[in-house]
Amino acid sequence: MNSPDTIGLSFHLTEPQAMLRRTVRELAERHIAPRAAEIDETEEYPEDIFQLLRAHDLLGLYVPAELGGSGMGILGTCLAVEEIARVCSNSPLLLSVHLLATRPIAVSGSPEQKARYLAGVAKGDLRGSLAMTEPHAGTDVANIRTRAVREGDAFVISGQKAFCTGATHADFIVVAAKTAPEAGSRGISLFIVPKGAPGLRVGRKERKMGMRGIPTCEVLLEGCRVPAGNLIGELHRGFRAAMGGFNQARPVIGARGVGLAQGCLDYASNYAREREAFGQAIANFQAVQFMLADMFIGVEAARLLVWRAAAMVDAGLYGKECVRYVSAAKCFASDVAMRAAVDGIQVLGGAGYMKDHPLERFMRDAKQLQIIEGTNQIQRSLIARALLGL
Numbered sequence: 001m002n003s004p005d006t007i008g009l010s011f012h013l014t015e016p017q018a019m020l021r022r023t024v025r026e027l028a029e030r031h032i033a034p035r036a037a038e039i040d041e042t043e044e045y046p047e048d049i050f051q052l053l054r055a056h057d058l059l060g061l062y063v064p065a066e067l068g069g070s071g072m073g074i075l076g077t078c079l080a081v082e083e084i085a086r087v088c089s090n091s092p093l094l095l096s097v098h099l100l101a102t103r104p105i106a107v108s109g110s111p112e113q114k115a116r117y118l119a120g121v122a123k124g125d126l127r128g129s130l131a132m133t134e135p136h137a138g139t140d141v142a143n144i145r146t147r148a149v150r151e152g153d154a155f156v157i158s159g160q161k162a163f164c165t166g167a168t169h170a171d172f173i174v175v176a177a178k179t180a181p182e183a184g185s186r187g188i189s190l191f192i193v194p195k196g197a198p199g200l201r202v203g204r205k206e207r208k209m210g211m212r213g214i215p216t217c218e219v220l221l222e223g224c225r226v227p228a229g230n231l232i233g234e235l236h237r238g239f240r241a242a243m244g245g246f247n248q249a250r251p252v253i254g255a256r257g258v259g260l261a262q263g264c265l266d267y268a269s270n271y272a273r274e275r276e277a278f279g280q281a282i283a284n285f286q287a288v289q290f291m292l293a294d295m296f297i298g299v300e301a302a303r304l305l306v307w308r309a310a311a312m313v314d315a316g317l318y319g320k321e322c323v324r325y326v327s328a329a330k331c332f333a334s335d336v337a338m339r340a341a342v343d344g345i346q347v348l349g350g351a352g353y354m355k356d357h358p359l360e361r362f363m364r365d366a367k368q369l370q371i372i373e374g375t376n377q378i379q380r381s382l383i384a385r386a387l388l389g390l
């Protein structure tokens with residue numbers, strides 16, 4: 001029987017996993033790397049990269065084969081996401097934004113919802129977005145104010161959502177709303193709100209420091225009517241479905257961190273071999289060597305945490321007993337990414353501060369990973385609570 005004690009003891013990727021890694025690495029180096037700086041600079045949604053991922057059947061890696069996906073699981077998704085993140089931080093969002101929106105459907109959705117939305121996302125016919133955060137409630141999800149009220153065979157949703165990534169391009173938005181306002185987290189439900197639903201409006205686009213290619217927006221629900229069948233899972237049980245979805249998605253955030261950190265290490269190592277000071281390559285200086293060695297240690301440790309957490313999720317272990325592992329993977333890998341970007345810039349010296357090199361972009365992008373889908377403070381709290389049995 002699977003348990004945290006028995007997952008992650010094998011260090012061999014299967015042949016399909018190894019092949020996926022090689023294929024995505026080649027695609028990323030050939031097609032995505034040359035576009036990365038431009039996507040950041042212009043803030044334009046990289047439709048060409050979305051179509052590239054679609055053409056290579058990479059959008060449904062985590063979707064089961066019977067629903068039209070590749071059935072490569074969260075580990076397969078992490079392998080692909082890491083390779084893309086090594087060259088571009090925006091492009092992995094083309095996979096992970098839809099993953100975040102569809103996870104609650106995978107956890108609690110009806111067979112019809114799964115067939116429609118998971119299959120749609122896997123084919124690239126549908127794009128999703130998740131609207132959980134509100135202007136006054138991010139970490140404190142139980143305090144959201146958006147309301148959903150049953151009216152006949154529909155729910156009417158009213159409220160304001162903040163920081164909704166991918167909403168501009170979404171065919172459906174998964175919205176969290178209070179259905180029993182007095183019940184805190186036990187009074188939240190999740191709804192699939194299709195594009196064009198009456199009363200749904202995508203509002204202001206945020207001006208972000210990083211991850212600039214995929215817009216993050218406010219979403220306004222002004223008496224927005226959706227059929228009762230768009231409720232995901234049971235009424236009032238949305239918090240659990242959302243948290244289950246977050247737990248499954250956390251290794252993927254970790255993989256974005258591992259890829260970003262590996263990209264920083266590769267770039268800084270090459271630069272250190274070529275840059276000369278005092279008549280020799282800066283790679284000869286121990287101060288530079290130690291920064292690179294620490295980056296390597298961080299990347300390797302983070303990758304193992306991410307793979308193990310992903311293997312647990314794929315084995316169905318993402319409940320309470322495994323929260324500490326997925327949280328550790330997200331938290332550690334994103335901290336490693338931030339540090340690798342900062343140290344990478346230091347290895348380059350003044351050049352690292354300039355836009356001619358990708359490390360300042362990596363630094364701006366890395367910061368987001370420490371904040372989204374549960375800040376790293378919250379991950380540490382979750383780990384501690386699990387350890388202490390609280």
Ligand SMILES: Cc1cc2nc3c(=O)[nH]c(=O)nc-3n(C[C@H](O)[C@H](O)[C@H](O)COP(=O)(O)OP(=O)(O)OC[C@H]3O[C@@H](n4cnc5c(N)ncnc54)[C@H](O)[C@@H]3O)c2cc1C
Pocket residue numbers: 129130131132133136137138139140162163164165166208211216368371372373374375376377378381
């Ligand atoms: C670029 C970007 C994209 C995003 N995309 C989405 C999206 O697609 N969908 C979506 O719903 N949301 C999205 N978010 C929102 C994101 O999930 C929240 O920003 C995050 O959960 C933190 O919430 P907050 O910003 O309200 O911070 P707050 O909750 O106000 O936290 C502020 C500070 O207080 C700390 N803190 C709060 N509570 C505690 C506690 N109990 N213990 C210890 N420390 C605590 C936090 O760690 C943080 O340091 C996005 C955010 C960003 C920056």
